[in-house]
Amino acid sequence: MAHVCVRxxxxxxxxxxxxxxxxxxxxxxxxAGRDRGxxxxxxxxxxxxxxxLSDMDRHHYANYALTLAQHPSETPGRMMIRILAYALFADExxxxxxxLSAQDEPDLAQTDLTGGILRWIDVGHPDEAALRRACGRAxxxxxxxxxGRTSETWWDKQAPVLSKLSNLKVMSVPGxxxxxxxxxxxRQMNLQCLIQDGQVQILxxxxxxxxxxxxxxxxxxxxxxxxx
Numbered sequence: 001m002a003h004v005c006v007r008x009x010x011x012x013x014x015x016x017x018x019x020x021x022x023x024x025x026x027x028x029x030x031x032a033g034r035d036r037g038x039x040x041x042x043x044x045x046x047x048x049x050x051x052x053l054s055d056m057d058r059h060h061y062a063n064y065a066l067t068l069a070q071h072p073s074e075t076p077g078r079m080m081i082r083i084l085a086y087a088l089f090a091d092e093x094x095x096x097x098x099x100l101s102a103q104d105e106p107d108l109a110q111t112d113l114t115g116g117i118l119r120w121i122d123v124g125h126p127d128e129a130a131l132r133r134a135c136g137r138a139x140x141x142x143x144x145x146x147x148g149r150t151s152e153t154w155w156d157k158q159a160p161v162l163s164k165l166s167n168l169k170v171m172s173v174p175g176x177x178x179x180x181x182x183x184x185x186x187r188q189m190n191l192q193c194l195i196q197d198g199q200v201q202i203l204x205x206x207x208x209x210x211x212x213x214x215x216x217x218x219x220x221x222x223x224x225x226x227x228x
């Protein structure tokens with residue numbers, strides 16, 4: 001069972017299990033979720049990340065111990081974008097999904113105490129039908145694209161239709177920057193993430209990458225709350 005342990009000011013706050021289907025089973029008296037017994041896909045690589053997050057835009061400062069599964073067909077770049085997405089929306093109710101081993105499930109999901117999906121986060125280029133279904137199940141759906149010209153082509157084609165989905169947000173990481181981020185990938189990582197004025201800096205023990213995450217489409221939630 002994969003867990004995300006959250007620490008703030010050196011005091012443990014909660015642990016959130018990996019996402020399972022469309023709901024979380026909550027531990028009594030906590031905001032934690034429990035994996036319902038689905039194992040990581042056969043052949044997946046277990047990746048562990050010690051993430052120190054300083055998000056000055058959200059005034060969110062915490063240390064996270066992340067465990068996620070890298071499917072055999074998942075590139076290091078895609079995996080690192082999943083970690084970036086976690087940092088951008090870090091919350092004690094946010095957890096990784098089963099990734100490429102599961103269809104029709106988000107890469108990450110944030111739930112409330114009732115199991116309702118607050119945020120459904122996908123990485124890459126989901127098709128229109130999948131996004132429509134997700135928008136009907138979650139309060140907000142977020143897509144993070146990162147593959148340069150391929151992502152630009154996808155967005156140019158999908159924008160006229162996806163613009164009608166009011167609770168959909170689309171974000172883009174420049175291709176050259178996502179390539180630099182992929183170079184940090186390892187089975188065990190100690191990362192620092194600094195976020196300020198929309199710019200993200202991720203530092204490993206040996207290197208640092210600066211990312212300019214651009215919003216291609218905002219959602220109603222952005223307009224109403226001013227959130228990322």
